[in-house]
Amino acid sequence: MFNTFPCVYNHLLSNDAQFNVTYYCNVLVDSTGLCFWLPPAIFRSSCSISVKYFPFDWQDCTLKFTSLTYNAKEIRLLLKEETVIETK
Numbered sequence: 001m002f003n004t005f006p007c008v009y010n011h012l013l014s015n016d017a018q019f020n021v022t023y024y025c026n027v028l029v030d031s032t033g034l035c036f037w038l039p040p041a042i043f044r045s046s047c048s049i050s051v052k053y054f055p056f057d058w059q060d061c062t063l064k065f066t067s068l069t070y071n072a073k074e075i076r077l078l079l080k081e082e083t084v085i086e087t088k
Helices: none
Strands: 006-008 027-029 035-037 065-067
Antiparallel strands (some): 027 035
16 A cells, blocks of 8 residues: 655644545556655645734745655655646
8 A cells, every 4th residue: 555645844843743644545657657646635834934024025934745654765756837728
């Protein structure tokens, strides 16, 4: 069973970290062995912000993802970019 649900590393450091998968879905494996796992998920995290110049400031919150079952050499998480086709 493929069970490598990624979690937000920042959230692991907090007191309310939870590891519940709300929806299990299949993994698509192509002929080269590349796996596509597209579970619907909501990742929760928090980061400190400064409101000194609100609303004229910029906040940057970094999310670090990790797997609890595989190391960085065994898994690679990629952001899927979609091509937008505009029609008139």
